[in-house]
Amino acid sequence: MGEFFSRIEVWLSSLVAIIGLIGTTVTFLLKFVRNAKAKKALEKVKSITEIVTPYIEQAETFLNFKGAEKKAYVLNLSCQSAQDQKLPFDVAIAEKVIDEIVAQSKRINARDKDKSIT
Numbered sequence: 001m002g003e004f005f006s007r008i009e010v011w012l013s014s015l016v017a018i019i020g021l022i023g024t025t026v027t028f029l030l031k032f033v034r035n036a037k038a039k040k041a042l043e044k045v046k047s048i049t050e051i052v053t054p055y056i057e058q059a060e061t062f063l064n065f066k067g068a069e070k071k072a073y074v075l076n077l078s079c080q081s082a083q084d085q086k087l088p089f090d091v092a093i094a095e096k097v098i099d100e101i102v103a104q105s106k107r108i109n110a111r112d113k114d115k116s117i118t
Contacts, residue, residue: 008061010109015060018104019053022097047087048094049101052078056101067102074098 026046055077059070075094082089 008063014108015057015101015105018101018108019049019056022101022104023049023053044088044090044093045097048078048089048097051082051087051089052094052098052101055081056098071095071098071102 023046026042026049029042052074055074059065059073062070062073065073075091075098078094079089079091
């Protein structure tokens with residue numbers, strides 16, 4: 001059981017690093033993007049990433065829930081948080097951000113036997 005919690009701790013550490021990397025990348029790109037539409041889209045992604053991050057971290061500690069249930073939890077709390085803060089929130093973008101963060105985390109944390117040889 002100790003090994004299980006150790007793996008979760010490593011997984012969560014990687015998740016935090018991934019989220020930080022996404023936030024840093026978007027912030028970096030915002031400084032160089034001149035196109036107003038592209039800049040606005042990047043700002044939306046950055047804002048949504050900041051909103052969903054703490055809820056993704058919480059959801060990943062839920063051991064008896066499936067991925068879809070965790071995603072619904074994150075979306076519901078994120079949407080409510082955005083409304084409370086009077087921030088714009090696009091559910092479609094939020095779903096993509098959540099999916100990308102989880103996919104990156106799975107790639108990083110894949111066990112050697114689960115990794116495909118390319």
